[in-house]
Amino acid sequence: MYTLTTYRSVPSFAIGFVRDLRVRWALEEAGLPYQLRLIEFDERHSPAYRQQQPFGQVPMLQDGDLSLFESGAILLHLGEKTPALLLDAPAARAHVHTWMFAALNTVEPHVLNLVSLLAFSSGEAWAKERRPALEETVLQRLRDLDAWLEGREYLAGGFSAADILMVTVLRLLGATDHVARFPHLKAYLDRCTARAAFKKALADQLALYAPKVANA
Amino acid sequence: MYTLTTYRSVPSFAIGFVRDLRVRWALEEAGLPYQLRLIEFDERHSPAYRQQQPFGQVPMLQDGDLSLFESGAILLHLGEKTPALLLDAPAARAHVHTWMFAALNTVEPHVLNLVSLLAFSSGEAWAKERRPALEETVLQRLRDLDAWLEGREYLAGGFSAADILMVTVLRLLGATDHVARFPHLKAYLDRCTARAAFKKALADQLALYAPKVANA
Structure with missing residues (x-):
C-alpha cells in the first residue's frame, strides 16, 4: 500500500492544483491503491517534516521503507511498478x-x-x-x-x-x-x-478540500 | 560512440555555463568517449533543428538510433550504462x-x-x-x-x-x-x-569557446 503525503487544507487558490494531483493521477492510471497522510499546512516548516522533505513541500510518497519526494521522481518510481505510465x-x-x-x-x-x-x-x-x-x-x-x-x-x-x-x-x-x-x-x-483517472484524481483532491472552503 | 550536440560558439557570458557541461561531466565520470556535433547558435531556431529539439535548446545526445534532449533525461540514460552516476x-x-x-x-x-x-x-x-x-x-x-x-x-x-x-x-x-x-x-x-571529471569537462568547454572570444 502506498502512502501519499499532502496537506489537510490549503488556501483556496490552490484547490485543484496541489501537486499531489500528479501522484493521485498516476496511481489511478495504474490502478494502485493508496492511503493519505495529511499534514497541517504550517507543518511544512517544522523541523520533523524538513527531515523528510528538506524544502517543506508536498507531495511525498512512502512505499514500504522507501520515502520519496519530488513529483517527477515519484512518477519515475511508480513507472517501474506498472505499464500504465510507459516507463517500464x-x-x-x-x-x-x-x-x-x-x-x-x-x-x-x-x-x-x-x-x-x-x-x-x-x-x-x-x-x-x-x-x-x-x-x-x-x-x-x-x-x-x-x-x-x-x-x-x-x-x-x-x-x-x-x-x-x-x-x-x-x-x-x-x-x-x-x-x-x-x-x-x-x-x-x-x-x-x-x-477517467484524471477525473477521479481531481475529484478526490476537490473532495478533500472543498467542504472546508464552504465552511470557512 | 555518443554524439553530444552543442553550440559552435556562444555569447561570452555563457562560456563555462552551457548545459552541455552536465553531459560532458557525466561522460567523463563514466569514462565514456564521445564526439561533438556543433551547431551555429542561430541554428537553434531552424525548422530542421526544431524537429529534433522542439524548444531549440542544447544539449542533445545521440546514442545509436536514440536521440535525446533535456540534460536530466540524458543523465538518466547514461546512468543505465555505468555505475559512475549511481543510477544503476x-x-x-x-x-x-x-x-x-x-x-x-x-x-x-x-x-x-x-x-x-x-x-x-x-x-x-x-x-x-x-x-x-x-x-x-x-x-x-x-x-x-x-x-x-x-x-x-x-x-x-x-x-x-x-x-x-x-x-x-x-x-x-x-x-x-x-x-x-x-x-x-x-x-x-x-x-x-x-x-577530475568536472575539471576535464569544464576545460573542454572552455577550450571550445575561449579562443573565439580572444579573437572576437
Whole structure:
C-alpha cells in the first residue's frame, strides 16, 4: 500500500492544483491503491517534516521503507511498478524521460513565473513592467509544444507519465486564454483531462478540500 | 560512440555555463568517449533543428538510433550504462531521482530567475523592485540545502548524477556571494568541482569557446 503525503487544507487558490494531483493521477492510471497522510499546512516548516522533505513541500510518497519526494521522481518510481505510465518499456522510456524533464524544467518554471505574477502581484508596478516578457516566453513554449503535438496524440507515443506532468503544468494557465490559442495543444489538454483517472484524481483532491472552503 | 550536440560558439557570458557541461561531466565520470556535433547558435531556431529539439535548446545526445534532449533525461540514460552516476543501483536510484528533480524543478528555476535579473535587467525599474523577493527565495533554498548537507558528502549517498545537476545549478550563482554564506553548501560545491571529471569537462568547454572570444 502506498502512502501519499499532502496537506489537510490549503488556501483556496490552490484547490485543484496541489501537486499531489500528479501522484493521485498516476496511481489511478495504474490502478494502485493508496492511503493519505495529511499534514497541517504550517507543518511544512517544522523541523520533523524538513527531515523528510528538506524544502517543506508536498507531495511525498512512502512505499514500504522507501520515502520519496519530488513529483517527477515519484512518477519515475511508480513507472517501474506498472505499464500504465510507459516507463517500464525500454524503447519508450528514454523519450518519456525527456518529456518529463521538459515539462518540469523547460515549461513549468516559465508558467509558474507568469501565473504567480497574475495571482499575487498583478497590481504592483514591477509586475506591469515585467508581465509582457514573461507572457511572451510562455507563449513561445506553448507554440513549440503545439507544433510538436500536431499529428501526435501524446508527447512520447502512448499516454505516459510525461503527459501527467505536462498537463498539470498547462492547467496552471487556466485563468488565461493562452492554451486555447493553440489548437493542437488545446485538443491535447482536453484529451488528457477527459481520462477517467484524471477525473477521479481531481475529484478526490476537490473532495478533500472543498467542504472546508464552504465552511470557512 | 555518443554524439553530444552543442553550440559552435556562444555569447561570452555563457562560456563555462552551457548545459552541455552536465553531459560532458557525466561522460567523463563514466569514462565514456564521445564526439561533438556543433551547431551555429542561430541554428537553434531552424525548422530542421526544431524537429529534433522542439524548444531549440542544447544539449542533445545521440546514442545509436536514440536521440535525446533535456540534460536530466540524458543523465538518466547514461546512468543505465555505468555505475559512475549511481543510477544503476536499485537501492540508491530512487533517492538519486529525487535529488535530480529537486535540482531542476525546486532549485534551478529560482536561481535562474535571480541570475537572469542580475545579468540582463539589473538597471531596470522592475528589477530593483523585484530583486529582494527573488533573492530571499534563492537564499531559502540554499539554507534548506545547507541543512541537508550537514554531515553528508553528497546529496544521495555517494556521488551521483544528482550532484552533477545541483552543482551546475549552484555555479550559476558564481557572481554573487550567496553560496559562500552557507559552509556545508560551500564545502560541497568545492568538493564536487575538485573532481577530475568536472575539471576535464569544464576545460573542454572552455577550450571550445575561449579562443573565439580572444579573437572576437
